[in-house]
Amino acid sequence: MKGFETPIVVHVDSRPGTIGPGPADSTMYVVDATGIPPNRWKAPYADDATGEPRWRPPYPRREPRRAPARPRRGHFDHLAVGTRAFWACHVFATVRCVREIWEHCFGRRLPWFFKDPDAPRLEIIPRAESANAWSSEGFLEFGYLLDRRRRPAWLCENFDVVAHETGHLILKSVIGNPTNAKKTLDYRAHEEAAADLVAVVACLHFDEVVRRLLRNTKGRLFSRNLLSRLGEEGRRSQIRTAFNAATMWSPSVVRADAAYDKHGFSKPFSGGAFDLFVEIYERHLVRHGAIPAALARRSRSAVATALAGLARDAVHRRFRRLRRAFAEHFVGAEETFRQALCEARDDFARLLARTWDRTSVRDFPGRGPAYAGVVTNMLAADRAVTGGRYGEIIRKAFRQRGIVPSGRRA
Numbered sequence: 001m002k003g004f005e006t007p008i009v010v011h012v013d014s015r016p017g018t019i020g021p022g023p024a025d026s027t028m029y030v031v032d033a034t035g036i037p038p039n040r041w042k043a044p045y046a047d048d049a050t051g052e053p054r055w056r057p058p059y060p061r062r063e064p065r066r067a068p069a070r071p072r073r074g075h076f077d078h079l080a081v082g083t084r085a086f087w088a089c090h091v092f093a094t095v096r097c098v099r100e101i102w103e104h105c106f107g108r109r110l111p112w113f114f115k116d117p118d119a120p121r122l123e124i125i126p127r128a129e130s131a132n133a134w135s136s137e138g139f140l141e142f143g144y145l146l147d148r149r150r151r152p153a154w155l156c157e158n159f160d161v162v163a164h165e166t167g168h169l170i171l172k173s174v175i176g177n178p179t180n181a182k183k184t185l186d187y188r189a190h191e192e193a194a195a196d197l198v199a200v201v202a203c204l205h206f207d208e209v210v211r212r213l214l215r216n217t218k219g220r221l222f223s224r225n226l227l228s229r230l231g232e233e234g235r236r237s238q239i240r241t242a243f244n245a246a247t248m249w250s251p252s253v254v255r256a257d258a259a260y261d262k263h264g265f266s267k268p269f270s271g272g273a274f275d276l277f278v279e280i281y282e283r284h285l286v287r288h289g290a291i292p293a294a295l296a297r298r299s300r301s302a303v304a305t306a307l308a309g310l311a312r313d314a315v316h317r318r319f320r321r322l323r324r325a326f327a328e329h330f331v332g333a334e335e336t337f338r339q340a341l342c343e344a345r346d347d348f349a350r351l352l353a354r355t356w357d358r359t360s361v362r363d364f365p366g367r368g369p370a371y372a373g374v375v376t377n378m379l380a381a382d383r384a385v386t387g388g389r390y391g392e393i394i395r396k397a398f399r400q401r402g403i404v405p406s407g408r409r410a
């Protein structure tokens with residue numbers, strides 16, 4: 001697939017020899033399970049319609065599976081791209097590396113949220129008969145979507161999807177995991193948005209991604225780009241887009257609220273957070289002298305543009321002008337843009353980690369304005385980390401979405 005041709009070698013923080021066949025280590029293992037003929041794929045642990053577990057890990061020894069991927073002198077980089085063993089390693093390395101990136105942001109270890117003494121390790125099933133990817137008690141499991149020619153497009157092969165599912169594990173570890181009946185819509189929707197943000201920050205740790213993103217956008221990130229399109233399956237379709245114009249009063253969000261649709265309801269929060277990230281990035285650009293402050297002020301998010309109520313043509317003209325202005329400054333300054341983007345990534349990730357550290361299940365009571373508690377915590381986190389440098393743009397990014405901090409001191 002275009003844009004996904006070249007695999008990147010990933011180094012995980014392990015002593016040589018500690019990752020065994022599977023791959024497997026002391027905290028997680030891959031089982032490349034198969035179906036019992038005539039079924040080609042493993043029956044999923046969770047029911048596709050309800051998400052309720054039908055059975056649980058550990059995957060029994062007698063059940064069918066492929067041979068585990070084997071290391072050579074402690075490494076797995078000899079595996080041929082596209083083989084089952086390669087993908088088993090890909091999914092293992094992605095989970096490990098996303099978790100390590102975020103442990104660095106949190107400044108501490110992130111233990112699994114599930115605590116089953118009989119099955120303390122995370123089980124990863126790369127392929128199951130499901131149209132979804134699952135992150136649940138003790139396991140990650142990946143199904144497939146059908147592509148245009150009705151061939152399975154496996155979700156385990158998509159970095160964003162694996163990173164997003166790992167994000168669910170991280171959020172439950174940090175914020176807590178109430179029983180299903182106690183999970184409010186905004187608890188669930190915030191976790192969806194947060195899992196997307198975990199994936200965005202993780203993919204920005206790959207220099208190839210950063211460079212390609214900047215080259216494609218000429219440094220203007222308030223645009224549809226490979227960062228804002230999550231779970232990308234080719235250039236046109238994507239599972240969600242963080243560069244959206246959803247607000248709490250958008251008809252689609254009101255409908256999502258009524259239908260208890262956590263993905264639709266998550267959009268104002270992930271969109272607001274994405275806008276905040278881009279605002280932080282543009283501040284760094286201005287600080288480095290890469291763009292003038294006046295250009296940063298003119299550069300607007302999707303929602304700000306929508307709120308301005310301009311005609312379609314006027315919006316397109318404005319976007320074209322901005323794109324040209326950014327392109328002029330980008331020429332010859334690619335390295336400065338890259339530095340600003342990495343600084344923004346680190347500021348944003350630290351802010352999110354400190355926000356989630358302050359957030360608990362009680363911040364999602366299911367009544368009152370959604371996400372208000374999280375934004376309140378974010379303002380407090382910003383005061384603690386930067387002395388309040390980003391307070392104003394945090395308020396603005398979320399206020400535009402109809403999300404305002406709660407009455408608690410913010």
Ligand SMILES: [Zn+2]
Nearest residue numbers: 164168192195
């Ligand atoms: Zn999710």
